[in-house]
Amino acid sequence: MVIEIVIYAAVSSAIYAMLAVGFTLIFGVARVLNLSHGTFYALGAYFTYTYNGLLKLPLFVAALLAIATVAAFGVAIERVMVRPLRHSGLAVLMITLAMSLLIEQVLFLTFGSETQNVPSLVSDKVTVFDVDISGQRLLAFGVSVVLISGLWLFIQRTRLGNAILAVSQDAEGAQYMGININRVFASVMGLSAALAAAAGVLAAPFSKVEPGMGLLPMTKAFSIVILGGLGSIRGSLLAAIVLGFSETLVGYLISSSLTELVSLVVILLVLILRPAGLFGKHVAF
Amino acid sequence: MPRWTRWGLLALGLIVLGTAPSWIDDSYWIGVLILGYLYGVFASSWDFMSGQTGRENFGHAMFVGGGAYTAAFLNTKYGVSPWWSLPAGGGVAVVIGLVIGLPTLRLRGPYFALATLAGATILQRLTIILWEQTGGEEGISDLMPLVGSPVAFYYLALGFMLVVATILVLLARSPWGLLLRSIRGDEAAAQAAGVNTTLHKIGALLVSAFFAGMGGAFYAHYQLQVGPTLFSITVSITVVIMSYVGGIGSVYGALGGAFVLTLMTEQLRRVGEYRLLFYTLVLIAILFFLPRGLIAPLWRRLRNGGPAS
Numbered sequence: 205m206v207i208e209i210v211i212y213a214a215v216s217s218a219i220y221a222m223l224a225v226g227f228t229l230i231f232g233v234a235r236v237l238n239l240s241h242g243t244f245y246a247l248g249a250y251f252t253y254t255y256n257g258l259l260k261l262p263l264f265v266a267a268l269l270a271i272a273t274v275a276a277f278g279v280a281i282e283r284v285m286v287r288p289l290r291h292s293g294l295a296v297l298m299i300t301l302a303m304s305l306l307i308e309q310v311l312f313l314t315f316g317s318e319t320q321n322v323p324s325l326v327s328d329k330v331t332v333f334d335v336d337i338s339g340q341r342l343l344a345f346g347v348s349v350v351l352i353s354g355l356w357l358f359i360q361r362t363r364l365g366n367a368i369l370a371v372s373q374d375a376e377g378a379q380y381m382g383i384n385i386n387r388v389f390a391s392v393m394g395l396s397a398a399l400a401a402a403a404g405v406l407a408a409p410f411s412k413v414e415p416g417m418g419l420l421p422m423t424k425a426f427s428i429v430i431l432g433g434l435g436s437i438r439g440s441l442l443a444a445i446v447l448g449f450s451e452t453l454v455g456y457l458i459s460s461s462l463t464e465l466v467s468l469v470v471i472l473l474v475l476i477l478r479p480a481g482l483f484g485k486h487v488a489f
Numbered sequence: 490m491p492r493w494t495r496w497g498l499l500a501l502g503l504i505v506l507g508t509a510p511s512w513i514d515d516s517y518w519i520g521v522l523i524l525g526y527l528y529g530v531f532a533s534s535w536d537f538m539s540g541q542t543g544r545e546n547f548g549h550a551m552f553v554g555g556g557a558y559t560a561a562f563l564n565t566k567y568g569v570s571p572w573w574s575l576p577a578g579g580g581v582a583v584v585i586g587l588v589i590g591l592p593t594l595r596l597r598g599p600y601f602a603l604a605t606l607a608g609a610t611i612l613q614r615l616t617i618i619l620w621e622q623t624g625g626e627e628g629i630s631d632l633m634p635l636v637g638s639p640v641a642f643y644y645l646a647l648g649f650m651l652v653v654a655t656i657l658v659l660l661a662r663s664p665w666g667l668l669l670r671s672i673r674g675d676e677a678a679a680q681a682a683g684v685n686t687t688l689h690k691i692g693a694l695l696v697s698a699f700f701a702g703m704g705g706a707f708y709a710h711y712q713l714q715v716g717p718t719l720f721s722i723t724v725s726i727t728v729v730i731m732s733y734v735g736g737i738g739s740v741y742g743a744l745g746g747a748f749v750l751t752l753m754t755e756q757l758r759r760v761g762e763y764r765l766l767f768y769t770l771v772l773i774a775i776l777f778f779l780p781r782g783l784i785a786p787l788w789r790r791l792r793n794g795g796p797a798s
Binding site for chain 2: 298303313468
């Protein structure tokens, strides 16, 4: 049973990590608290459903195409909605929240409120240490590790990555060095949307695909990001693991109905004990 | 506009609303007006805290739902008289406000906004998880009404809204209101002037929570049932949008925004599914084109006989 807990916890940590890293990245770089992050997750699942279920594309192609579509959509939201309002943090909060509700409504009007089926990319069961686990969950774990390591390398090794790093440290200073910060913001939004969409695509087969599916994962992402420290990628990775494991443990040891409470308790505890989070440099803003 | 015209307009408005049941024969429209008053209570209580201090609460539904569920529990499980629900609902909302406000409002930054959003989402999940007590998706029904006849209910709701609005407007215009607005303007400067900003933000949140909770309990005894949607982000955001339409920080603007939007969206009821879509489109338009809102600036312009200040 211990191994079962570890495996399931690792898979949900991986999904949470993909969501939280993107959320913290766009905050750390652009100081944008993106309340439509959860819809990127939902859109990932719905575009996969559209491309695969309705347009009959092969599932793998549909998944990749879905991620690309959501990334482009993220860039568009940054360009059209967020950029003109960036002077006011409150307006950005409101517009991203409004976008998330708008998209949820559009999904609801297009697909209805019933849950959709997104097939698994890997349908076989795999036995790891005598535990049967669906291949899809293992795939989600693997892809998450690959994507996040890729993101890390991208930020550390490439020119655009360095520009992102520079802007996150001091946007104005970076601008004086000739970095086009608008392009950096747009690419970060695209990256963060792509990661959230990937999480949605991978989790879709074993979760309920419905218009409001993004809200709860997004509140999980909040608590992870608060625990890890707003803007810290390392912090969110660690916090995703902490939340994934504590939720799974609470589910196994006490009751699965209490798992939803874990993230709220985490938020409150962190804000009382250490508001900057594990790796946050200072309380933001 | 001279002072007496303003008072005249206010009196005229009160007479129109006060006599409404005699010239509106349709019980459906009376119901719409009652809903407008209750949303007026929700929106103005939201605006009192978030509009004055500039700390946006994205989970006002926590207080509304908390008040409503308190009313439902007390009334259906323990047979307590509906009149006790109002203070009890307000009290429970104040406790929720303390739990969310104490850790988050001493911090700068988006923590309060995030915690309120997360808190409401999780409370909504809890109503479904603890279905044995809360009735799950079905909620709790068969509450007792506060008063018997629809017309009595109408006057009760009108009076309730007027009392709450008067208290909130007076508080906002008091020296305390000025102090709260100084937090929105420049929190560091307010602190430097010796204001304990955390204390006042929490105080404002508790006032806001109390009236929203009372309103929620009132709503529960009007609808005679409660359900998880009371905690939904739809409720929270509807309240925010009403305040935005009214003009943030004016309290009376939020009241007007609630009233106008409730009446307008009733027209959309036959296309009910498009209601939230309409609300969000209104919000986006306001954010881009009318960042100061609609009703409060209009009123100021009328009052000053010149451009809105």
